[in-house]
Amino acid sequence: MAMSKSTNTYNRQNWEDSDFPILCQTCLGDNPYIRMTKEKYGKECKICCRPFTVFRWCPGSRMRFKKTEICQTCSKLKNVCQTCLLDLEYGLPIQVRDAALKIQDDLPRNEVNKEYYIQNLDSQMSKFDPTQPSNSALKSKGASDLLLRLARTAPYYKRNRPHVCSFWVKGECRRGEECPYRHEKPTDPDDPLADQNIKDRYYGVNDPVAGKLMRRAAAMPALPPPEDRTVTTLYIGNLPDNVTEDELKGHFYQYGEIRCLTLVPRAQCAFVQYTTRTAAEHAAEKTFNRLVIGGKRLTIKWGKSQGRQGVNEKSDLPALEPVPGLPGALPPPPPAFLHPFPPQMPPPPNRPNDFFNLQHYANPGWGWAPPPGLHYPSQDPARLGAHAHANAPQT
Structure with a gap:
């Protein structure tokens, strides 16, 4: 008589055994060559409580070691990373994504119902593409405006930094630069971001990170159109x-x-x-x-x-008040300034020999005269060896 399968043997057939984890680019790290350790049935999933394959790796230098926290079935059900539980497409918490796409979470909370639901889901996933999300709501929904505004376009490797050194906080760390932990001021324990529950993050309830992102989205500036209807x-x-x-x-x-x-x-x-x-x-x-x-x-x-840019710029300038004590308008310039050479007199000839003949240009009708006295010996043409031209007129 053949022996029937026990409950333990039946449940063990549904345990996860994978060769590579489902990770986002941030958790995987910027190094294309990493070394991972694989432990078959290493721990139980923090959502469905079934044993799964645990992967452990270091995403980069001066980073902390990371490991998978949930099984691949739970990861495909929500389309999230196995480590950080953020959406694989937008890099956002599940609560933000579900609120933007208006997805109702119908995952059972009871342990027995949850195990039965996930076992049926595993049998359905084997018939379809295992790389696609199992939730039908995620397949049918498109991107919303909120997701496009909050989505991360590049990996955020700062999230992989080591934890704060507790010995350094107490002033007892003796490792110095060799300490693998951060020597920084820890987060305030009253800060809601310091207390995060992995189950709340997965089910999308009471997530402090999601609440922070939702407040940021509400405070984002808008782009109102200009009043000028001609601007296109x-x-x-x-x-x-x-x-x-x-x-x-x-x-x-x-x-x-x-x-x-x-x-x-x-x-x-x-x-x-x-x-x-x-x-x-x-x-x-x-x-x-x-x-x-x-x-x-x-x-x-x-x-x-x-068309209206120049008009607006002129209208925006404040009017300058007149300065007290100054005339409102300047007096007109003298006639000699407007006409340096009177019409009745021709301009002086330009002859090279008359360069030092200052008396030739000392005509009062031309509006110019040399200074009455010589202040420096170099201003006297006679001392420089110059002589008056024979044909120059004498005054």
């Missing part, structure tokens, strides 16, 4: 170096017809002018603080009105 140009700043006009047109043409697009590579900016004001407002609303090209978040601003 958007300024695009913080462009990557290798961006092209065709790539920018591919991003902005979906909001309306573009009249012209001017790219300024030296200033890393561009100007997009739409044919209608409605298309420009729609593009500003959809791209402000959300558009990312080449790993850089672009700066979106409204252009200035070229």
